[in-house]
Amino acid sequence: MVDEKAIQEAQEKFGKLLRKQLERVEVLKGEGDWVDYSKLDKLIIGVCGGDGIGPYICASAQKVMEFLLADKIKAGKVEIRQIDGLTIERRVEVMKAIPDDTLAELKKCHVILKGPTTTPKKGDPWPNIESANVAMRKELDLFANVRPVSVPELGINWTFFRENTEGSYVMGSEGMNVTDDLAMDFCVATTQGTERIIRLGFDYAAKNNLNYVSLVTKANIIKTTDGKFLSIAEKVAKEYPQVRWDDWFIDIATAKLIDPARRSDFRVFVLPNLYGDIITDEAAQIQGGVGTAGSANLGKRYAMFEAIHGSAPRMVTEGRAKYADPCSMIKAVALMMNHIGEGEKGRKLEMALDICCQFERKLVMTGRDTGATGDEFAQYVMDTMQRSDLESAWNGYVEKAKKAAQ
Numbered sequence: 001m002v003d004e005k006a007i008q009e010a011q012e013k014f015g016k017l018l019r020k021q022l023e024r025v026e027v028l029k030g031e032g033d034w035v036d037y038s039k040l041d042k043l044i045i046g047v048c049g050g051d052g053i054g055p056y057i058c059a060s061a062q063k064v065m066e067f068l069l070a071d072k073i074k075a076g077k078v079e080i081r082q083i084d085g086l087t088i089e090r091r092v093e094v095m096k097a098i099p100d101d102t103l104a105e106l107k108k109c110h111v112i113l114k115g116p117t118t119t120p121k122k123g124d125p126w127p128n129i130e131s132a133n134v135a136m137r138k139e140l141d142l143f144a145n146v147r148p149v150s151v152p153e154l155g156i157n158w159t160f161f162r163e164n165t166e167g168s169y170v171m172g173s174e175g176m177n178v179t180d181d182l183a184m185d186f187c188v189a190t191t192q193g194t195e196r197i198i199r200l201g202f203d204y205a206a207k208n209n210l211n212y213v214s215l216v217t218k219a220n221i222i223k224t225t226d227g228k229f230l231s232i233a234e235k236v237a238k239e240y241p242q243v244r245w246d247d248w249f250i251d252i253a254t255a256k257l258i259d260p261a262r263r264s265d266f267r268v269f270v271l272p273n274l275y276g277d278i279i280t281d282e283a284a285q286i287q288g289g290v291g292t293a294g295s296a297n298l299g300k301r302y303a304m305f306e307a308i309h310g311s312a313p314r315m316v317t318e319g320r321a322k323y324a325d326p327c328s329m330i331k332a333v334a335l336m337m338n339h340i341g342e343g344e345k346g347r348k349l350e351m352a353l354d355i356c357c358q359f360e361r362k363l364v365m366t367g368r369d370t371g372a373t374g375d376e377f378a379q380y381v382m383d384t385m386q387r388s389d390l391e392s393a394w395n396g397y398v399e400k401a402k403k404a405a406q
């Protein structure tokens with residue numbers, strides 16, 4: 001016997017979910033333009049450490065950020081604000097992904113540096129509250145998750161534009177157990193949400209003379225939402241005749257990232273949320289691990305910069321938190337510099353990171369007391385950034401590595 005009552009209850013719940021999404025579409029239709037940071041009297045940067053190793057690696061990265069912006073901080077053009085309350089304990093206390101007072105503070109900032117936060121999953125000791133990351137992306141409408149991966153000696157220079165507010169994530173906590181035997185989740189694509197991420201990817205490819213975009217979906221199977229992603233790409237691509245583009249299914253794209261004959265051709269990827277989540281971990285691994293990759297979460301009004309990995313609570317319980325590698329968070333600082341119009345500082349920081357993490361490695365992070373602490377490493381990066389031969393040293397290392405890779 002089919003459970004008619006369960007169907008009816010699910011329909012009612014589904015109706016409410018649809019209403020919420022349609023209301024979101026209306027908001028998206030009225031969306032404003034990008035904030036022009038150069039026109040602000042003062043740029044406000046919020047810093048929230050998060051959970052586990054988050055506060056440790058975030059503090060090390062903050063030192064680098066304050067070092068880079070020292071002049072502007074002194075001149076009152078930049079203000080750094082510490083924002084508390086994004087810890088799992090506090091979130092559980094108020095049973096919210098982001099406590100209201102914390103969210104209000106975040107909304108007073110322009111950009112945010114955020115450490116990893118613990119995301120409870122079914123079976124964890126914590127109640128199954130929504131991920132703080134996902135909530136922040138939604139609340140601040142950070143629709144573009146931009147994740148660069150580069151391995152110069154292998155010719156790898158990829159930038160992933162992951163859609164960050166829709167797909168399988170937007171209703172990830174609103175799936176339904178229709179009956180004990182039937183569970184359903186939902187995947188969402190809106191015209192507005194899809195168009196803006198695809199346009200940003202093409203724009204980036206055009207402005208940076210990369211002129212090649214690979215669109216990744218599984219539109220042969222997930223025909224409606226991924227199908228929409230693909231058909232909107234076809235439309236947007238016409239606005240960028242100078243940008244070559246192709247489309248890939250996520251399975252084969254994942255394989256091609258480890259195909260030495262093909263992977264160095266790729267430049268810009270644009271993809272729905274979940275595929276972007278998965279493939280960017282793979283890409284980061286090719287670069288040296290998720291600990292080496294930073295992530296920019298961009299919206300037109302707000303921007304948030306973070307590591308791409310989790311909060312590693314075990315390192316804290318084992319007393320090793322101060323040895324956690326801050327490179328991903330320092331990379332996030334470099335992405336922040338590029339975003340706030342301090343591209344030259346971002347570029348120098350990226351070169352220093354390459355030298356410290358890949359090439360010279362005068363200090364090594366092992367995650368325990370056999371290696372450097374996060375603060376020591378941050379200092380090493382700052383010292384390297386000040387080297388007068390920074391650029392030529394970086395070029396030299398890359399050339400050497402290229403030869404070795406041949």
Ligand code: IPM
Pocket residue numbers: 119131133134277307308309310
């Ligand atoms: C990421 C992370 C997050 C995500 C988690 C922590 C919610 O994996 O930023 O890639 O799935 O987006």
Ligand code: MG
Pocket residue numbers: 277278281308
């Ligand atoms: Mg991820």
